Amino acid sequence: MQKHALPETVGKNIKTKLMLSATPLRRLSQATATAALGLTMLTAIGTDPAKAVNLKTFNISGNFASTALDGSIGLPVNLANGSFNGAYTVDVDQLPASNSFVNLTSWNVNLVNENTVLGTLSNSLAGNTAYIQENKLAFSDAGLLTNENKNLYSLELDFDSNFTGTGITNDGKFLDNSDLGSVKSSGLTAVTFVKIEPVPEPQNLAGTAVIATIGLWLRRKQKG
Template sequence: MLSATPLKRLSQATATAAVAFAMLTAIGTDPAQAVNLKTFNISGDFAPAPLDGSVGLPVSLANASFNGTYTVDVDQLPTSNSFVDLTSWTVNLVKDNTVLRTLSNSLTGNTAYIQENILAFSDAGLLTKQNNNLYSLELNFDKIFTGAGSTNDGKFLDNSDLGSVQNSGLTGVTFAQSEPVPEPQSFAGTVVVATIGLLLKRKQKT
């Protein structure tokens, strides 16, 4: 006859095994989706003059620039027809060290994506009735875009109503460049190598 203590231990072991089996089953039927997120720096220059008839912001962006960062799951790139949404982005439109507008995922209605050779940041809130904006910064690269590269082809389209200020028109992009943000460990390694090189050079002199 089994005593109460072994029975209790058997029940605990059975319960533990059942929980472990349930966890393994759940993992097997619903595996975690791994992503490979990478952040890129983006910068560029606008044309000296906007399209004829433009008013508001497109005019102000003449000879202006833009800069910022964006993050994307690079395992989804390259893409042929489908859109790969950026997970986060902040792009500042700058003129004479003054930010005229910021395109960011923190603002309602904003979207950003990569499709084939296109990198685009936009706000179609006017169409979705989320706000009064309808504008986009679109960059066209020479080949299928995977996050790094440069181009002389792009445009900023604007048809937005910010209170009493109406913006409408188009400004061309004369140059844009996208490159990965250095990984922290890579940057640290560069510093270490540079420091060692400097010490060796000083040692040789002495």
């Protein structure tokens, strides 16, 4: 049986129609794939809007008064003429905290005298809390707060209005209400100075290092 070739014009028309019909199919496939990807992403992240946080870390340091309050015993007395130092992290977008409590996400503050750490307030220990409320920054250890041993250590610092995590103050105190059997410790030691400053961001540290290197190179070049 002899095969007859289609006229050239008819062949071109058929080819054109096939191409036109394939175009919307490709678009439909792409749209379907995009929709499926979007659905997958929504399923993965959930339907609730994500709450953005702006965590910043601050270095904190300060000094205790030369003497504890009359009647104090134990740790408050031992911290006289001592100091404290450490760091804490908080969501600064929640500050200033006018009438609410903003919990710190992490913290570690050492209570020191004569290069000896006498105590630590840290989120790594059970029962510890730390927060900013209005213009007060407080670190508390209530891990031993039980019916038998009503223990509470608290470092409380008061700043000026609109406290946003950084600043300087001379207003604060370390409170101690402890009773650990034969080890008695209670009383109050005033805080005479506190300084809080943000920890430099990594990119800022890198920029500072570059500037220092350039400065050193220029000085050597001038000497040469």
